[in-house]
Every structure is written in C-alpha cells, then in structure tokens.
Amino acid sequence: MIDSFVRAAALIGLPRSIGEIYGCLYCSPEPLDFDQIEARLGISRGSVSGGLKTLRQLGAVKMHYVSGSRKDHYLPELSMERLVRGFIKDQFTPHLESSAERLAAIEDQVAAIGDPSERQHASARLQTLQTWQRRVRKLLPVALTVLGGLPSLSRKEPPADII
C-alpha cells in the first residue's frame, strides 16, 4: 500500500521518502511520532525531518497532540480536496505565475522583431501559448471539484438507471 503512495508521489514529482512517510501514516490506525516513522520505514532522521516539513507545508499531514508525550504526532490528511488544494497551491500555482511573467516578457520581445513576417509568426505562436495557459487556469477549479468529490454544478445527466 505504501508503494502506491511512493508511485503517486513520483508521479507528481515528489521524492520517494515523502510518499513513504505519508503512506506510513495513511496505513497506521494511530498517529505516529518521528521515531516510529523512522523505525517503520528504516530511513534516516534527516529524511523524516525534511519529508514531514514538506508534508506539513502541503497540508498533507496534521499534527496531533498526544497527552503524556513530548513528541509531535502526525495524522494523514484524508480529504482529497484538501490534498489537491495544497498541492496546487504549493507546487502548481508558482509555476503558473512565473509562466505568466515569462509570456509577458516574450510579448515585448516579439513586438521588437524587425522582419514583419517573422514577427507575425512569432505573434501567432505566442497567442497560442497564451490560450493554452488560459485553459490550464480554467482547469484548476474544475479539477478541484472533480477530485474533491463535490457534486458538479452542471447536473445535466439524469441518473443512468432510470427507465
């Protein structure tokens, strides 16, 4: 089962250790502390520390106070909506923003091209890129809705089993 999370992590560009740690918490019936994670996975303290830091930042784990223990205990976030939202906010939006800046810079460069037909071609390609970016932006809220398991706003289709 942990392997599933390691693969999922790899798919979205996160290191193996992060998939392992989240998977470990996901499988456990109880909150785990630092040392338990280290021991169960057999990975280094450094990896656990860094992995938990990233997972906290993503909102993929929650800290859980356990009375009688000084250690921090962790629970996995089980809401896919919150997981996806955290990932988009932390790993995706920054790319989109820097991409927008870059396209704006390119726009200026294109305007400065001397040869008219060359400029025209570059302009057309740039416009295509801008369209693509607009579509990606449009996709984010839709993806959040679908992955969050929320009812779609457009419920055109009737249930399939009506006769």
Add this chain to the structure above:
Amino acid sequence: MIDSFVRAAALIGLPRSIGEIYGCLYCSPEPLDFDQIEARLGISRGSVSGGLKTLRQLGAVKMHYVSGSRKDHYLPELSMERLVRGFIKDQFTPHLESSAERLAAIEDQVAAIGDPSERQHASARLQTLQTWQRRVRKLLPVALTVLGGLPSLSRKEPPADII
C-alpha cells in the same frame, strides 16, 4: 520561449532535451530536420534521436515530407487537445492501470488480515483509495475537454476564482 517548453516538460516529468526540441520546432516558421535541430540547440545526436522518438510516440511532432531531401522533417503538433491526449495515453493511463491492479491485490491482502479491528481499518483506507482512483479516472475526460478548448456541456460557468 524555448525555456517555457523546457519548464513545461520538466513539470510533466520529461527531460530537458525533449522540451528544447519541441520548443525549437514550435518557434520555427518552417519544418526542421534532424541536423538543424542538433545545430540550433547545440545538443548531441543521441539526444535529438531519442527526443524525437519520444515526441513522435506522444504525437507531439508530425513528420513532414520535403521534396528533394532525404531527411525527415518535423513539425510541432499545435492542437492542445491532441497533445494532452497523447500525454494521457502514453504517460498517464499506464500508471492508472497498474494502480488498479495493485489495489485489487491489496484487497486480497486486506481480506486476509486476522485481527478484525485492524482489518476494518485497512478496509476503510482501501476504500478511500479506491474512491480517489475513481475520481482521477473521472477527471481525465473533463481535463481533455477543458484543455482541448471544447465548449463545456454545462450551461453554467464554473467559478473561475477558486485558488
């Protein structure tokens, strides 16, 4: 501009050279051959060969016959829908399928757990995973529609201001 494609490639887990090659073709007003790509980017023949192979497989470049030349010439695929479709088919669907197999295997293992409460917990977590997988499956056609720029089936605009 090519840099944009290098970053986009990295974002979806493809090597730098592939982003460069596609970007090079995307920027060029004319189809380019093998040697032109190698010369303009200053990368090795091996990288160009492998990169073009992957891009062909993804459907991200099209071969274009140029009379009077023995060389293969390439044009970039400019339809985002086809680009996305190729990517999903080649890089995404395989993961989804193997994931489904893995979950099925886990289902058997969970059924074999002796302790009842432990089994119950594992079963609940497995179900959550299965729900997540179902949602990802559901997302694919939606993503294709949005990224492809096709008119949505729904009359209502989804809220564009999330995130």
Add this chain to the structure above:
DNA sequence: TAACTTGTTCAAGGATAAATGAAATAAATG
C-alpha cells in the same frame, strides 16, 4: 562495391536530486 548519408543504439561519463548521519539547535525537565 566502395563511399556517403541518415538515423539509431548503447556504454560511459556527468549532472542533479535525494538520502544519510553526525553535529548543532531548540525545547522541556528535574
């Protein structure tokens, strides 16, 4: 058939990212 063109394959080298573990830091306890 020899020489040349075009493109692919693959072993070796290189670059990059992740894991490690010891030392430093921070926090709680007696």
Add this chain to the structure above:
DNA sequence: CATTTATTTCATTTATCCTTGAACAAGTTA
C-alpha cells in the same frame, strides 16, 4: 542551569536519470 530529549541543519555520499559520442545499421549514390 545542567541535563536529557526532540528535531533540524548541512556537508557528504549515494543513486538516478540524462547526455554524449562513437560504433553500427540501413539506405543511397557513383
């Protein structure tokens, strides 16, 4: 405050993936 405990930092090692370029195969020309 000294001491024990908990966590982070960071230089180093390790692992992985990418790139390179020479050798190779297939097709073409003279």
